Amino acid sequence: MRRPKKYESGEATQYITRRAALRKLQLSLNDFRRLCILKGVYPREPKHRRRAQKGSSEIRILYHAKDIRFLLHEPIVWTLRDYKIFAKKTGRDRAIKDFRNLKRRLAQHPELKLDHIVKERYPTFIDAIKDLDDCLTLLFLFSTFPSLRLIPREQSALCRRLTIEFLHYIIASKSLRKVFISIKGYYFQAEIKGQKVTWIVPHYYPFKPHSKAEVDFKVMSIFVEFYTIMLGFVNFRLYHSLNMVYPPQFPASVLNDNEETLKDEHAFVSDRIAALNFELMRTDTVVEEEEDLQMDMELLEQDGDSKKVLKMKQDAQELARLRTLFKGLKFFINREVPREPLVILLRSFGAKVSWDSTIFPGATFDETDETITHQIVDRPSLSKQYISRDYIQPQWVFDCVNRRQLLPTNKYFMGVVLPPHLSPFVDPKRDDYVPPEEKALSDPSLIETHEQSDEEVSDSDEQKEDGEAAQNLMDAQLQLAYQEEKIEADQFMGDDVNEDEVEDDEEGSEEEVDPKEKARVEEKKKMAVQSGKVHKENKRQLRKNEVDEHRLQARMVKPRHRNLFRKLIREKQAKEKEEWLLKKKRRVIEAEDKAQKKAAKKAAKKAVAASIAMSS
Template identity: 55%
Template sequence: MVSKRKEKYSSGEGSQFMTRKAALKKLQLSLNDFRKLCILKGIYPREPRNRKRAQKGKAGIKTLYHVKDIQFLLHEPVIWRLRDYKIFNKKVGRARAVKDFEKLNKYLNNHPTLKLDHIVKERYPTFIDALKDLDDCLTLCFLFSTFPSLAHVPRDQSALCRRLTLEFLHAVIEAKALRKVFISIKGFYFQAEFKGQTITWITPHHFSFTPQSKAEVDFKVMSTFVEFYTVMLGFVNFRLYHSLNLYYPPKFTAIQQSSNEKLLVDEDIFVSERVAALNCTLSKTSHELIEEDLEIDSFNADGSEASEEKLEEIRKESEKIRKLKTLFKGLKIFLNREVPREPLVFVIRCFGGEVSWDKTLFVGSTFSEDDETITHQIVDRPSMEKQFISRYYVQPQWIFDSVNAADLLPVEKYFMGEVLPPHLSPFIDKERDQQYIPPEARALYNENELEEQHKMDATDKQDDDGDEIESDADNDEEISSKEVKTVNTKKLSVSTGEVYKEVPWEKARQERQEFRLREKMVKNKHRKLYKSMMEGRRDRAKEIWLLRKKRRLHDENEKGKKKDANKVQQKDKNKPIVRKSKVKTT
């Protein structure tokens, strides 16, 4: 029998991908509903290896989805709920058109609701999986918590984001899980650690909201993401609160519910109540959690025993984190009205400090400015008329730099009116290749390395002294026993060696030749990947060169300004003083 010939594109990549139009036809959904469903289920377009085969020979660039992903969506119950929404909108529109208000109220009271609990459990089967994917969730929820009521962002969604983000911040405070802080143009970068997972998010700066002139951002798509992320963050907060032995949902006593519509619109009251809630302590359950010192295992994941150096590094890191958790313990810090209160209150409370502000300006104050037990006052102005001798007046950067340094830094550089040192990012890895490190950060790393080297030299010297004492004791015993044996040894001779002069250009030429030979050994299937990697390396090197040039020009400009200022001061000093003589009139 003659076997039937296969049709073209019926196997391989031609059968593995389908266009968005075909997916809409298969699922019988509109484009908006399909986008919403893909966002909720975490399904995105795929890039095929051979686009011509995947598009079945058709020209152009089309949005392609994997066939298995679309088949996975066929059995999703959310599709039926989206169709119920479509039917509901038609019924409401018809009742409104004929002015049948009885049916209209009936439909509005029984509107369909979309539940996403099963999707969260499906996408994140374990709690660790949810923590790994929490970065984008927190960043978007913190962003939406600052929004007013927009066209596609309802007020209920923004209020829910405010409550959930505030609950998460309280969980970080209670667990003392904050590790790094950085201030940038985008906002405040925070990094916390829960169950061995690092979570990094951005809190935007608090500015009054200004509507955009152009519709460049699709708030409808972002609102769909937030709709899923709020459900996910609610699950995470529930687990975190129960692991920390806290009641959930928490009750914030500082927030006073007001029925006045004007207060609900006022943005300053929202922010002040949020900060006041951040400064209050949460109620715990009857059982208290006892922190125990964890023992470090001396075995690796592969079963081999860990080296002493690695164990020592792990012990140092755990000791550093234990010290960091109580960095501000015993300090009472007062905030002036001009400083950003929310990030400062959050950071200070995460490390065991007490914080307050002026009770006449904002709610939630715990102690007044006249309290003599205050150790530090955070000020962001050049001078103050009334000052207390018993406290330090420092600028806000001292808090963030102390956290990143894991130690209380000297306050002399952060006094009022002082030029602040550069605020270095703690997220830069000094061991990573091809990245720009500012001169101040490089100097700081060199100082730390020198301190560690001095410590190691001191320990080695102590060990050598101990060995010398032991050897002297052994020698005394041998001499006292009179069992010394004389050994005839030959005298060692030293001869002059020949000096070998290394030619630097010859060595560089040989290295270049070896590098070209290694490049020729790259396989053909990996050659494109290798070329793209080398292009990326060249781009990064160019970027580092541009940043260094920019820094050099800035330093030269600053030196020129200082020279000009010194010249002006020198001229003023050398200028003769002309005194006017008094003329008596008769």
């Protein structure tokens, strides 16, 4: 029996370096990178790098040998090799100026077909929906780009068309659930086929080119190439699930880009938003979603009244209210407000939207329409206002969607300081630091019962001090009036006292008590309940007991789980430290505010006193 040599089995044979993979596949580095992105093959980190690299301590990029063997049978490998041959032949034709053959070869340009890769990576439709987050975020980003060297015009136009189609499905199905405004952009979350899909729509700023060192557009465009095919499949299935015609019919300006549209940022964005403000054609006008919702409610009513069923009923009722949150309302968007996120939100929940038709295309009614219920503005004041509508800031729409109800508009009027915009993606049951304002906003019942903050305590202390000063002044006045009345009464009645009555009272109190009665009273005293003493817990001792218990738990952890246990403890300590720092920061800020308020109050009192002195 032959003795096995070192590195001929085990972990050394499971991994292969990138250079060896390139030799095996006969591809260039760029083609290999493109193939790995399309197929979803990524480098691996071995458990023992020295063994995997056959004794070498140099850090190299490693792949599973099984993944490389999997790539050997991929049909697009031959297409990538044809690209190399195509580039050589076209380069030769350009060099010898054989334009006839060059034109013929360009017409026969090899094309990558990625349909089979999409079916291979996503065997079921639900698998594709689960992976939509990165797809939508990247395509929404590329849909805002102008024509660049590494981003062809056709690719950005395709991204724009596919994202508009997806947004039309979101509006028609009313599947939007959460929204949030951040520095990165607008976060949206929808529920599609029972799966939560979250994506980001970037803010529209003038495009600023980045250097190649900061952003690798070539690698990103490879991802976009795959994601466009994937989103096309997904849109096709989603549209047919709602009996909608696919592909939808858009205005000509949305699909046909010209030089002026690509240069003008306003025109580039306006056409996209105009496409969202009209209904699409359906193959069947009957909407089955409301019937399905009623059937689900009937099934829930047939079940028992357990807590789980009641929770499901409550969630179904909230969802039904959310889908028609803005139904019957008409909104007019001012020119300074970002229109695309608001149009998506308002139309997803049943509202009618319009804007100034003289500036942007796609408006459905004018600002002078008396049936408008809300006008969204982002400026401190307007020269002309209508009494029949509410003038609100854009945050009101986002907060209403997250709270799933129409909030009062008085906190969102023009020029008013807005309440904090809370993220709906944060777990309300988390153990982190939660400010009392957030608790009050998330649960209105806590407005009166929540624990007072330092600022509220300081305000109440000032009110108490003012009240005590006023009470002391009133008590002094009452005491003075009482003494004056007593002096007048003594002068009027005199100081005569009936001494006989006093002596009779003293004799009556000194009479002997019956012994039986005395014994009964003493027995009753013995049976009386005595007040107990409050047991004060020693906080230091309690802390010591907790530390001892924690040490005992740490000793009981198995050796193989100790690293994980230590990691959890470090995370817990870091979270506690962060919470402590936030509370400390809040105390410092509130102390500064309190000092400023006191200084302002003293200055006001001094000013009043000075004015009184001047007047006197």
